[in-house]
Amino acid sequence: xxxxxxxxxxxxxxxxxxxxxxxxxxxxxxxxxxxxxxxxxxxxxxxxxxxxxxxxxxxxxxxxxxxxxxxxxxxxxxxxxxxxxxxxxxxxxxxxxxxxxxxxxxxxxxxxxxxxxxxxxxxxxxxxxxxxxxxxxxxxxxxxxxxxxxxxxxxxxxxxxxxxxxxxxxxxxxxxxxxxxxxxxxxxxxxxxxxxxxxxxxxxxxxxxxxxxxxxxxxxxxxxxxxxxxxxxxxxxxxxxxxxxx
Amino acid sequence: xxxxxxxxxxxxxxxxxxxxxxxxxxxxxxxxxxxxxxxxxxxxxxxxxxxxxxxxxxxxxxxxxxxxxxxxxxxxxxxxxxxxxxxxxxxxxxxxxxxxxxxxxxxxxxxxxxxxxxxxxxxxxxxxxxxxxxxxxxxxxxxxxxxxxxxxxxxxxxxxxxxxxxxxxxxxxxxxxxxxxxxxxxxxxxxxxxxxxxxxxxxxxxxxxxxxxxxxxxxxxxxxxxxxxxxxxxxxxxxxxxxxxx
DNA sequence: GCACGCGTCCCACTGGGTGGAACCAGATGC
DNA sequence: GCATCTGGTTCCACCCAGTGGGACGCGTGC
Numbered sequence: 184x185x186x187x188x189x190x191x192x193x194x195x196x197x198x199x200x201x202x203x204x205x206x207x208x209x210x211x212x213x214x215x216x217x218x219x220x221x222x223x224x225x226x227x228x229x230x231x232x233x234x235x236x237x238x239x240x241x242x243x244x245x246x247x248x249x250x251x252x253x254x255x256x257x258x259x260x261x262x263x264x265x266x267x268x269x270x271x272x273x274x275x276x277x278x279x280x281x282x283x284x285x286x287x288x289x290x291x292x293x294x295x296x297x298x299x300x301x302x303x304x305x306x307x308x309x310x311x312x313x314x315x316x317x318x319x320x321x322x323x324x325x326x327x328x329x330x331x332x333x334x335x336x337x338x339x340x341x342x343x344x345x346x347x348x349x350x351x352x353x354x355x356x357x358x359x360x361x362x363x364x365x366x367x368x369x370x371x372x373x374x375x376x377x378x379x380x381x382x383x384x385x386x387x388x389x390x391x392x393x394x395x396x397x398x399x400x401x402x403x404x405x406x407x408x409x410x411x412x413x414x415x416x417x418x419x420x421x422x423x424x425x426x427x428x429x
Numbered sequence: 430x431x432x433x434x435x436x437x438x439x440x441x442x443x444x445x446x447x448x449x450x451x452x453x454x455x456x457x458x459x460x461x462x463x464x465x466x467x468x469x470x471x472x473x474x475x476x477x478x479x480x481x482x483x484x485x486x487x488x489x490x491x492x493x494x495x496x497x498x499x500x501x502x503x504x505x506x507x508x509x510x511x512x513x514x515x516x517x518x519x520x521x522x523x524x525x526x527x528x529x530x531x532x533x534x535x536x537x538x539x540x541x542x543x544x545x546x547x548x549x550x551x552x553x554x555x556x557x558x559x560x561x562x563x564x565x566x567x568x569x570x571x572x573x574x575x576x577x578x579x580x581x582x583x584x585x586x587x588x589x590x591x592x593x594x595x596x597x598x599x600x601x602x603x604x605x606x607x608x609x610x611x612x613x614x615x616x617x618x619x620x621x622x623x624x625x626x627x628x629x630x631x632x633x634x635x636x637x638x639x640x641x642x643x644x645x646x647x648x649x650x651x652x653x654x655x656x657x658x659x660x661x662x663x664x665x666x667x668x669x670x671x672x673x674x675x
Numbered sequence: 676g677c678a679c680g681c682g683t684c685c686c687a688c689t690g691g692g693t694g695g696a697a698c699c700a701g702a703t704g705c
Numbered sequence: 706g707c708a709t710c711t712g713g714t715t716c717c718a719c720c721c722a723g724t725g726g727g728a729c730g731c732g733t734g735c
Contacts, residue, residue, distance in 0.1 A: 194691070195441040195723075196481050204500075207507050215682060225725050230683060235442050240539075243509060250509035253539055254450075256546070259505015260561020261453050263489060263496035293486075293499055300502070315506020440722070441692075461713060471694050476714060 198224055202232060203241070203255070212248030264291060265300045265314075268393060271423040275395075276303055279416040283409065285399040288312055289384075289420075290325045291392065292333075295341045297325045300393070311374045311398060318373060321346070321354070324381035327367035328394040328417075331358040332383050365417070366410045367394075376401050380409040382417035387425050395420060444470055448478060449487070449501070458494030505561075510537060511546045514639060517669040521641075522549055525662040529655065531645040534558055535630075535666075536571045537638065538579075541587050543571045546639070557620045557644060564619060567592070567600070570627035573613035574640040574663075577604040578629050611663070612656045613640075622647050626655040628663035633671050641666060 201222045206213055209221075215233060219226040233249060236242040243252040272289050280287055286305035290297040296317040304310060312318055320326030320342050333339060343351055361367040369379035381396035395417045397409050447468045452459055455467075461479060465472040479495060482488040489498040518535050526533060532551035536543040542563040550556060558564055566572030566588050579585060589597055607613040615625035627642035641663045643655050 194481075196445060196478065196485075199442060199445065200485055200487065200500075203504055207504050212509075216680080226681090227683080227685095227725055227727090228723080231723085232442065234683085235440070239442075239446055241446065245509065251504055251507050253508060253510060253537070253544060254446075255501065256505045256508035256511050257539075257544065257561050257563075258449055258453050258497055259502045259508070260559070261497050262499060262502035262505070263458075263491065264499060265502050291499070298499060298503065313506070315503050317503075462711080472712095473694055473696090473714080473716095474692085477692090480714085 198222070198228070199232060199236070202229065202236070203251075206242060206249055206251060212245060212250050214248045218249070259315075267424070267427065268300050271427050272301055272395070272420055275416050275419045275423065276301065278419075279395075279397070279412060280305075282412050283397055283399075285397045285404060285409075286311065288325060288381075288396045288398065290318070290394055290396070292320070292326075292329050292338070293317065295338070296320055297323060297329065297394070299325075305397075305399060307377065307398060307400065311377055322369060322372035323396075324367045324369040324379035324398075325394045325396045327358065327361055327369070328365075328381040328383040328396070329391045331361035331367065332385065332389070332391040334390075364410070365414050368406050368410075370406075371401055374398075378404055378406050380406045380413050382410075382414045384417050384420045384424065392424070393420075444468070444474070445478060445482070448475065448482070449497075452488060452495055452497060458491060458496050460494045464495070511560075513670070513673065514546050517673050518547055518641070518666055521662050521665045521669065522547065524665075525641075525643070525658060526551075528658050529643055529645075531643045531650060531655075532557065534571060534627075534642045534644065536564070536640055536642070538566070538572075538575050538584070539563065541584070542566055543569060543575065543640070545571075551643075551645060553623065553644060553646065557623055568615060568618035569642075570613045570615040570625035570644075571640045571642045573604065573607055573615070574611075574627040574629040574642070575637045577607035577613065578631065578635070578637040580636075610656070611660050614652050614656075616652070617647055620644075624650055624652050626652045626659050628656075628660045630663050630666045630670065638670070639666075 201224070202218055205218055205221045209217070215230050216226060218233065219229045222229070233242060237244055237249070237252070240252045240254045242249050268289055268291070276287055276289070280303055284305055286307045287303040288299050289301040290299045297320055298317050299312045299314050302312060302314045318325065320330055330339065330342060346354060365382050367381045369381075371377060373379070377398055378401045379396050379398045381394045383391045384393040384395060386392045395413060397413050447470070448464055451464055451467045455463070461476050462472060464470075464479065465475045468475070479488060483490055483495070483498070486498045486500045488495050514535055514537070522533055522535070526549055530551055532553045533549040534545050535547040536545045543566050544563050545558045545560050548558060548560045564571065566576055576585065576588060592600060611628055613627050615627075617623060619625070623644055624647045625642050625644045627640045629637045630639040630641060632638045641659060643659050
């Protein structure tokens with residue numbers, strides 16, 4: 184039916200979430216018309232839904248268009264996983280930052296990508312990642328660190344799709360070596376000129392729940408000097424999370 | 430109609446937002462049944478909606494119940510106002526923290542309360558406020574700093590309600606003096622043993638958009654020493670925001 | 676003036692949402 | 706063992722909330 188560029192959301196909930204996600208993806212701001220086009224929802228419906236969301240301050244209208252509102256910020260700040268990780272990771276990150284001075288990240292797996300949950304600014308400019316942004320799992324150190332310890336065939340499969348068989352083979356080899364070293368390296372694969380070094384954070388039953396990484400300029404940061412520091416931090420975080428149970 | 434303890438949400442959107450807000454308010458976690466009771470929505474409907482929200486990862490199920498999920502964290506991290514403020518405030522906060530070493534907050538007005546948008550840990554334990562939490566406008570330095578510069582009668586009125594006429598009178602006098610000093614003080618009114626000192630951040634057309642505050646132990650922090658530092662920081666932030674327009 | 680683009684509003688139609696009831700699953704009591 | 710309770714899920718016939726095409730208002734640029 185309909186023009187249907189994509190799966191058009193039918194249920195009210197799907198529509199609302201589609202609108203929210205589209206607003207998020209539109210860095211900066213969107214208009215009603217753009218939202219209607221992007222989501223495939225009729226303009227009048229978008230107008231009504233967005234109006235309601237603005238009234239509840241889940242969205243806000245600025246001169247430049249519609250943006251995420253304060254209520255969503257409030258909700259996001261209470262999200263369970265990021266909070267638990269923050270509490271446990273703060274002292275670990277402080278120590279790691281003292282030792283390195285570089286850009287730090289703690290990220291969790293989200294679909295076939297990694298979602299940065301905490302981010303500490305180092306000297307890198309522009310900042311390659313902030314809390315709340317996604318980075319690809321295949322190329323980043325964060326992603327490789329987690330994937331190397333993942334048993335879930337579904338996730339691995341979905342990440343592999345899109346790689347031709349030769350790249351896939353070298354990638355699987357890389358994961359094996361990451362598994363033995365407990366450290367993954369991203370040599371300018373994701374951001375030009377940026378090296379990343381990451382190590383996985385495991386739950387008590389050895390399921391990877393997150394990864395912690397250091398990133399710096401390729402010209403001036405030695406990944407092999409960073410490796411033990413990052414591994415130590417990840418182990419410390421793993422340990423603190425295990426205790427945190429409460 | 431119906432039993433109606435409160436305004437029962439009818440539209441799907443209202444129901445979803447009511448559920449999300451209830452999950453947020455339940456520090457920790459909730460169950461389907463508790464949500465149904467709190468929102469007045471039939472259990473079967475809550476079950477279906479929550480199920481959908483979990484499927485989309487806006488909520489997550491843990492052993493202890495339902496909690497805020499990663500997608501909401503992602504959305505919240507992209508919220509417009511907090512981001513703009515963060516970018517502008519970071520260097521200002523860094524300087525203020527160097528000068529004081531105390532707990533810092535940047536907050537915006539949200540209804541009759543203040544919503545903390547950025548929070549820097551000082552030596553206070555337990556931490557009185559974190560990013561994403563609300564504090565009352567009437568007692569906090571943050572709230573008074575903003576209220577003193579607000580013209581909106583509606584907001585002032587709604588904050589005043591609940592104060593008897595004598596308290597209201599002294600409060601109005603306090604706001605006048607805050608207006609001349611550009612600094613508000615909270616002497617253990619909100620948290621026992623905690624002093625707060627705040628100064629407003631204004632938009633170019635002199636509407637209060639936020640406030641910046643220092644908080645420390647009453648035993649060991651002199652509010653009058655802090656006042657000029659906080660005022661300076663607020664002015665700097667006001668200035669940086671005015672430039673940021675772009 | 677006219678045309679265009681964006682947002683809002685209107686209102687008759689209809690199918691997605693609803694919710695009471697039945698059903699599971701696990702825990703607790705006797 | 707059976708009965709009971711408490712959480713959660715599933716079913717499905719009914720019906721009204723949500724829908725969306727179209728009209729409208731407003732600003733803007735030609």
